[in-house]
Amino acid sequence: MEQLVVEICAGTSCYLLGSQDLIDALETLPPDKRSKIDLRGITCLKACGHGPNVRIKGVVLSNMTPDRLLQAIEDNL
Numbered sequence: 001m002e003q004l005v006v007e008i009c010a011g012t013s014c015y016l017l018g019s020q021d022l023i024d025a026l027e028t029l030p031p032d033k034r035s036k037i038d039l040r041g042i043t044c045l046k047a048c049g050h051g052p053n054v055r056i057k058g059v060v061l062s063n064m065t066p067d068r069l070l071q072a073i074e075d076n077l
């Protein structure tokens with residue numbers, strides 16, 4: 001089964017802007033959905049002023065919130 005790679009920036013700026021909340025949101029997903037996600041931490045996406053940033057399928061999504069992240073995952077699964 002191919003997983004959806006979700007890269008969450010764990011750099012200092014994104015961390016201070018709430019990247020941990022995004023990781024926590026992923027952990028609330030039901031196991032069947034969570035198992036389809038390959039969660040990876042990355043150090044910086046060079047968009048620090050617009051964090052927290054996430055990259056899904058090569059696209060950087062800025063100013064991410066937990067709700068928007070869950071919607072983006074839904075759209076890409």
Ligand code: FES
Nearest residue numbers: 009011014045048
């Ligand atoms: S720290 Fe996240 S984009 Fe730089």
